[in-house]
Amino acid sequence: MTGAQALALEEVDKRYGTVHAVRRLSLSLDAGEVLTVIGPSGCGKSTLLRLIAGLERPDAGRVLIDGEVAATERRSVPPEGRHVGLVFQDHALFPHLDVGRNVAFGLASLPRSQRAERVGEVLDLVGLAHLAGRHPHELSGGEQQRVALARAIAPRPAVVLLDEPFSSLDENLRAQVRADTLAALRETGSAAVVVTHDQDEALSLGDRLAVLRDGRVEQVASPREVYESPVNRFVATFMGEADFLPAHVHDALLTSEIGIVSTVPGWAHTDHDVEVVLRPHQVALRPDPGSSARVEGVEYHGAFVLHHVRLPSGRAVRSWQQHGVRHDPGTTVAVGVVPGSRPVLLSGDTALAGPPPEARR
Ligand code: ADP
Ligand code: MG
Numbered sequence: 001m002t003g004a005q006a007l008a009l010e011e012v013d014k015r016y017g018t019v020h021a022v023r024r025l026s027l028s029l030d031a032g033e034v035l036t037v038i039g040p041s042g043c044g045k046s047t048l049l050r051l052i053a054g055l056e057r058p059d060a061g062r063v064l065i066d067g068e069v070a071a072t073e074r075r076s077v078p079p080e081g082r083h084v085g086l087v088f089q090d091h092a093l094f095p096h097l098d099v100g101r102n103v104a105f106g107l108a109s110l111p112r113s114q115r116a117e118r119v120g121e122v123l124d125l126v127g128l129a130h131l132a133g134r135h136p137h138e139l140s141g142g143e144q145q146r147v148a149l150a151r152a153i154a155p156r157p158a159v160v161l162l163d164e165p166f167s168s169l170d171e172n173l174r175a176q177v178r179a180d181t182l183a184a185l186r187e188t189g190s191a192a193v194v195v196t197h198d199q200d201e202a203l204s205l206g207d208r209l210a211v212l213r214d215g216r217v218e219q220v221a222s223p224r225e226v227y228e229s230p231v232n233r234f235v236a237t238f239m240g241e242a243d244f245l246p247a248h249v250h251d252a253l254l255t256s257e258i259g260i261v262s263t264v265p266g267w268a269h270t271d272h273d274v275e276v277v278l279r280p281h282q283v284a285l286r287p288d289p290g291s292s293a294r295v296e297g298v299e300y301h302g303a304f305v306l307h308h309v310r311l312p313s314g315r316a317v318r319s320w321q322q323h324g325v326r327h328d329p330g331t332t333v334a335v336g337v338v339p340g341s342r343p344v345l346l347s348g349d350t351a352l353a354g355p356p357p358e359a360r361r
Contacts, residue, residue, distance in 0.1 A: 005030060005031070007064070007066075007159050009027045012025050012060070012062070014059055022051065025044075025215065033192075033208065034194065035209070036206035037209075038211055038212070038238070043214055049086075058072070065159060084157050091136075093147055093151075098134060098135050120132075122150040126184055141170070150184075153184060153188045158191060159192065160192040166181075166196070166201065203223040203239070211226060227240055228344075230277070234349070236344060241279060243317045245258070245311075245315060247276040247345070249359070254267075256276055258336060272356070274345040274347055277345070277346060277351075280306060280317075283317050283319035285335060286334045287332070287334075294333070295308070295333055296316070305321045305325060307321055
């Protein structure tokens with residue numbers, strides 16, 4: 001391995017009849033990097049993994065794994081010839097083989113003695129050495145998931161592909177299995193693409209996060225950047241809660257129905273209508289009998305309490321309050337922005353990095 005790119009997709013395109021599942025998609029992964037992929041059901045996440053694995057062929061574009069061309073529209077290296085490991089949602093273990101043999105499955109090219117050694121190593125890594133002789137039906141869901149992971153990483157693939165690997169696990173198991181999986185991937189140094197539909201997972205798991213829609217990458221960046229600086233309305237809405245209010249920037253001061261929102265550096269000498277994206281943690285509330293904004297609903301989430309507020313215009317905003325705080329439905333509240341917040345601005349559906357030329361005055 002060269003320490004360079006573990007994976008590159010170049011303008012990869014895939015259709016199933018009239019369904020355009022993946023649209024000229026480009027993406028790359030450094031060695032050892034973990035990329036999380038999220039997007040609505042049917043947006044092409046599994047197709048993307050299947051194209052990388054060699055279970056589908058692209059109609060156009062190229063797939064490179066570890067610097068070598070794995071697929072073009074004319075030529076496709078079969079899955080077993082690519083340096084990839086696969087983990088599916090249902091784990092897909094061989095029911096008639098014990099754990100050790102399941103893990104040994106991809107190691108046929110190694111001499112027998114080395115095979116046993118490698119099986120021992122990866123079972124240690126996932127904490128299952130004591131269960132090597134069991135069959136899949138004698139394992140819990142979490143254990144099966146770890147066997148599937150061990151099997152995928154045993155041949156030291158350049159890239160491990162995981163398709164919603166934790167979604168069949170109980171909520172209370174998931175966090176632990178997720179942490180263990182990440183640790184095992186870090187330990188083997190394989191790059192990984194992890195598909196998820198869970199927002200918490202998408203934000204906490206990987207080095208970078210790709211948001212897909214309709215066969216295209218809408219944004220790929222660090223999870224924090226995706227959450228704090230979404231490139232458009234879709235990403236803002238899909239990753240985390242977001243409310244939108246018409247707003248106005250005048251000489252670097254951003255105002256909306258709730259009053260002054262913030263200052264916007266770089267917007268001096270401008271006058272422009274925008275929309276402001278408010279995350280619930282950015283919205284401050286204070287009971288105020290004189291206000292005509294009103295709490296409509298309160299959701300207890302344990303550590304935080306989500307308040308749904310109706311503004312005088314009829315628009316709604318949400319606000320996270322600490323667990324001890326509760327403003328009952330019907331309470332009239334003053335709504336503001338938590339000091340220091342820098343909410344994202346939209347023009348149409350696109351986030352603004354700075355003032356557009358027509359905003360200058
Ligand atoms: P996701 O994993 O994001 O839910 P998929 O990649 O499974 O989405 O599917 C993307 C689109 O391609 C969907 O519209 C799906 O119905 C379609 N699709 C996937 N596989 C096939 C197939 N083998 N034949 C026809 N259509 C398919
Ligand atoms: Mg899928």
